[in-house]
Amino acid sequence: MMVAALAVPALLTSACGEERDPAQEAADVAEIRAMHDNPPAVPVDPQRISYSDIEKNDLFGAGCGFAPENSLSVIALAQPDRGFLKLGGEILTLSPDKGGASLPMDSWQNYSGSDFAFELMRTSETGEQSGVEATSWPGSLRISDRQGKTVYEAGGTLQCGA
Structure with missing residues (x-):
């Protein structure tokens, strides 16, 4: 059946007086x-x-959070032993790449799960004290799917603290 489907376009183009280059085809x-x-x-x-997500899912602990530009809402959390995203109303838990680059508060730059992975970056080495035990940097977040394709990317603020 597949041979017939490929043969029809070839017959039609040759019937019109046009010859197709086999390599181009x-x-x-x-x-x-x-x-x-x-x-x-x-x-x-x-x-x-x-x-309430933090309370309900016991996400307490030192680490880093990312908020996109013009927002104070954290959309990614990075902790020493786990990372978190909220997609479709569900909290996803991801594992850190402890062999990769580190961030303050014993957190990591890269986290991955079965369907998604994320990468947090500081886009400046100069941070600003933003609380008694917190520092903020300009940063970025990139989320990729299981094929490694970028499905979300944003600049914003990376804040790390206890």
């Missing part, structure tokens, strides 16, 4: 297969991790 088929086998990333919209 193979490249076109490969491009279509690649698009089918490797679909585009589906963007996500991380939600605010509220104090």
Whole structure:
């Protein structure tokens, strides 16, 4: 059946007096297969991790939180032994890459789970004291899906403290 489906376009183009370059035809088929086998990333919209989420899921502890620009709402938490995102109303727990780059308060730059991973970055080495035990830096958050495709990216504030 597949042979017949490929033969029809070839017959139609040759019937019109047009000859197709076999190499170009193979490249076109490969491009279509690649698009089918490797679909585009589906963007996500991380939600605010509220104090009630922290209480309900026992997310207390020292670490770092990320809030996107023009917001005070934390959408990612990084702690020494776990990281958190809230997607679709659900708190996701991710594991740190303890062999990678570290952040203050024994937290890590990279965390991954079964469906998503995130990377927190300080975009400046100069931080500003923002509380008795907290420091803030300009930062960024990148969330990727299980294929490693970026599904969310934002600049904002990375705040670390106890």
